Amino acid sequence: LLLGAAGGGKSLLLRRLRQLSAEEPAELGEPPATLPTVGTNLTDLRLPRRVTVRELGGCMGPIWPSYYGECSALLFVVDASNPTQVSSSCIQLLSVLSAAPLASVPILVLFNKIDLPCYMSLVEMKSLFRMQDIVSCATQPITMLETSARNGTGLADVLQWLRTTLKDPC
């Protein structure tokens, strides 16, 4: 499952992950245009095992929980260049972490858009989110990464996390 506030970069991230996991990955090139996801967006990745990622648009927040039951790993995207979204993203993350069906689902928090000059660093984001408190109270394993879906920074680590996390399907 791929979640996060509207405009954080989920759709672009998914396109990039698909490009990078293709059999013959080409240069990423200019980012393709994306539209706000109204509803859900399903994309298959080859890791090489087939993994289906379901993006839920930020505007679909009220119905996110109806998809928690079938989730084996969760990516949560935060726009690290947008200070005004930090508090709402933090509340959304807390509600994801406290959802019963996700109690043991591994979580990867992605601080995206780090190519922008005004982005907030991992250290700043961790402190704004009070990540230490969140991680110590959470029942699920939480990993954090900085990414740019625009230029590809960190995306190989995202694929590696998915490979490792989804290695032993249960």
Ligand SMILES: Nc1nc2c(ncn2[C@@H]2O[C@H](COP(=O)(O)OP(=O)(O)OP(=O)(O)O)[C@@H](O)[C@H]2O)c(=O)[nH]1
């Ligand atoms: N500079 C920069 N722009 C990005 C990055 N990732 C996404 N964007 C841009 O941010 C805008 C929103 O990206 P989307 O991928 O559509 O965002 P989304 O999270 O899917 O949004 P919803 O579907 O509405 O929930 C687009 O203009 C993207 O090109 C990034 O890493 N860096």
Ligand SMILES: [Mg+2]
């Ligand atoms: Mg989208």
